[in-house]
Amino acid sequence: MKTLDVDRSDAEYRAWLKEAVRKVQADANRSADTHLLRFPLPEEWGVDLYLKDESTHPTGSLKHRLARSLFLYALCNGWIRPGCPVVEASSGSTAVSEAYFAKLIGVPFIAVMPRTTSCEKISLIEAQGGSCHLVDDTRTLYEVSARLAEESGGHYMDQFTYAERATDWRGNNNIAESIYAQLRLERHPVPTWIVATAGTGGTSATLARYVHYTQADTRICVADPENSCFFDGWVSGDPTVACERGSRIEGIGRPRMEPSFIPGAIDRMMKVPDAASIAAMRTLARVMGRKPGGSTGTGLWSAFKIISEMRAAGERGSVVTLICDPGDRYLDKYYADEWLVEQGIDIAPATAALEGFLATGEWTA
Template sequence: MALATGSQTLVDESDINRYDPEYRAWLREAVRKVQADGNRSADTHLLTIPLPADWGIDLYLKDESTHPTGSLKHRLARSLFLYALCNGWLRPGRPVIEASSGSTAVSEAYFAKLIGVPFIAVMARSTVKSKVELIEFHGGTCHLVDDPCEVYEVSARLAEETGGHYMDQFTYAERATDWRGNNNIAESIFRQLEQERFPEPSWIVATAGTGGTSATLARYVHYTQRATGICVADPENSAFLEGWRTLDRNITSDKGSRIEGIGRQRVEPSFVPHAVDRMMRVPDAASVATIHLLQRLLGRRCGASTGTGVWASFHVIAEMLARGEKGSVVTLLCDPGERYLDKYYSDTWLTEQGIDPEPYTQRLERFLQTGDLSA
């Protein structure tokens, strides 16, 4: 570049070289470790939920609880770490900070330990104790705040104070995952369905915490030219449904979600409303009633976010039956219920929260016999 100085023209011969062999060696090894984890835990089971044979409808549950950190968020954390590493945002010895309702922080603590960097989770004080213990088990530390809305600001401040990196799952979830393929959750679902009687599901039902999973599912369906509909089930007190209905990203809620891992008080940046075909509000009591039904049907406990998705799936199936349609529906088993024994499986907690699952339990029993889920 030529620089003019008075009557003279000088040639700028400066050479700014930031190449650091030691850092690049660390980076290559860190990326290798994260990718190796993907090879070891690349896929999860696709379970069937038993329905009456004469319905001609199959319901599948993508069991994300079998990941090394026990939840759907393991995929997200792996993608976020690869994205941050390849962008040059993570450095040896500097902490990774995340705002989380718990499960993402557990998974990110795992990957931080894997590549040898500190990890700090910023979470609401109401997060279940078992998730705090899991984060600490994986070497992370927890910074608890009283107001869930504070997690964003506190995380950014801690990153600035420590010289670390704020991972910010709520902004980067939708762009960190390669939605065109590379063993994302959508590609995995369709590959596993290839030998089933209805290989292209009528609907995939997801729930939204960051919005990243629904964005990945929807984009992949559109990219691969499928007719599958994408439905997002939203719990009480979440801003996502109203933000989707109005396409107003400034919608907020004055209360936090009681279903951990999903539902937010604001429309998160990673939520892609135009890609989603349908949204459904699910009462918290219906989510709880559904996980107790699943315990009976599957012989295992699931988190309440799974109940939210399955309740919405039952609604979709009831509609298909009413129209005389056959086909398949897929939803997600997000995490195990053992994390919530003192919450969704506790009569004391349910009473304190004013949650009565019994009316929805009765509707579920009638649905399994008649296909009718109406009130």
Template sequence: MPTPEQNRPGPPARTPEVPAHTLDADRSDPSYRAWLKEAVRQVQADANRSADTHLLRFPLPAHWDVHLYLKDESTHPTGSLKHRLARSLFLYALCNGWIRPGAPVVEASSGSTAVSEAYFARLIGVPFIAVMPRSTSREKCRLIEFQGGRCHFVDDPRTVYAESARLAAETGGHYMDQFTYAERATDWRGNNNIAESIYQQLREERYPEPAWIVATAGTGGTSATLGRYVHYMRHDTRVCVADPDFSCFYEGWTRHDPEAVSDRASRIEGIGRPRMEPSFVPGAVDRMMKVPDAASIAAVRLLERVLGRKAGGSTGTGLWSALRIVAEMVAHGERGSVVTLLCDPGERYLDKYYADEWLAAQGLDITPYTATLETFLASGTWPSGPAS
């Protein structure tokens, strides 16, 4: 298998097929500067048109005195947490001079980032190509194409990086490379990032400074933003990252191994990676929790029963970990609040996480994990055993 270094292209400000002097001439041309100003304005205007996402309360017994919230990122215009990331990546690439009129933007994505990037590409009038595993849900592919993007499939998920770089070079386009630039494109000090938004929305709650914020990692950019903001603002909040099966983040973090890899693709779309991505910042994370895929799906189905909301599998991964942390707080008599994320809508995964046939084909039995959750919510005690 190629090493991360072999897969990782350098900053793609210039592509081999386009002479350097041509790019320099484009950037000094008044028409290019006018296009750039308008493109940046369009992306910034999208943020002004978008109200902040909701913070939902997950009902827990009042006598526990622990409050659980879900930051509902599914209400963004493109329906997921990745809308924030895509906006930041486009502004970063535009201001670096990497995106040019008429040249395609190419991205390696398992779906939600590509949906959001296709939206912004259409907004500024450039083509978009998503390089993704062939196993990506049909609904996500439809959404990418609805936004004007094109899907380019690979059979081996580990090849998405190299194939994206190849396509960008071949077309004279820009490889956005979310897995490198996610952590640096977002302003982690504030500017209405997700961390600042969470704290503002908690201001009038009983416990405005959460004991824990639970995130999941695809690029690692969200956990980096959360951890950096917490440290910058001198909060006592701790950040936990929940990692699904067939992802190497947990092993890399616990073993302090930046070369950790997984030989299988994550079944929880949008999170979990086969290698330690450059945007994953271990020092921003206080704790990691490995979550079986069956537990993620049990949790996301519980969410539908409790709140009447379908959500993607990554939401279930984070919710399982958040409920385990709540259980620890209850067991130790601690009071406070916990926040996790509702990352995207479950309607994108009706043929996967909400289909019993898919679960059976994957060999996933959610019954014991469902029982664990139900026991905990009824008794306040987290059961011990294999499904804990």
């Protein structure tokens, strides 16, 4: 009987692959965990609020974790090859982080992004040696990315499909495991709620799966901005829902239900107006002296609302949300009053509601 035998191993490629994986793992090994900050609320409220500060990663955002996982996943699957570009569809922060890892292993990187992406993010990508391909219609990001990868002989990373499967949600120092470890000595060590936002949906999937896997009594809420379909798709159970416009809150909100968004794992969703997101973002900057990005404000607004409900019900416990990225990437947008006027956004009512909540604990928004 004849044995069929095909050997496609390449010693030079295998040596390159081993070194690339080593470099990515070494980045994680020399990086400290991010801080879990406590937001100052009155002790007598009986509810504590924490913010997982993901802005302190080497590339400045929550997406550093995702990019590392995506690169390891693609490398170990044999999808990234020496000298061939990695292409990604992104609203900015994932592209910054992926450009970093592409440079680390020595491959070209192309970011396909909306033309409205902040100048600061474009500069950060280019500083890592990446190039930016800007598109006017955010709905074309996927097809343009796939086409560029095919034309260049590269790999389309496709974070929106692979985010939920590239991350080890059972543990391995993922964001969920880190949060629970850091809360261990707090007065309410098991959070009542964790509030996340969704771009790919990978973070909310990781958090929710870890909660269910560890059998923790924690519920997961996802806060969704304007011009995003996640809320409508979750409520209706329709995976085909879409919206015509792109989100003004960079990094979160999508025009379609992304494959990495896992609706069944989530307990609650909130639709947050952009004015509320920006007001909450600026409130955090004022109270804690840390300028976050707009997506942080989206999650923080929802966290405040949940805390008000817990107080009204006489419930004690802790709530966790995320500082997703730093505000210095958005000085010309969310921190610029001129931009707010151009967009027709009035944050005064939401700001007044937040000030009232922090003073009295009552929610009037």
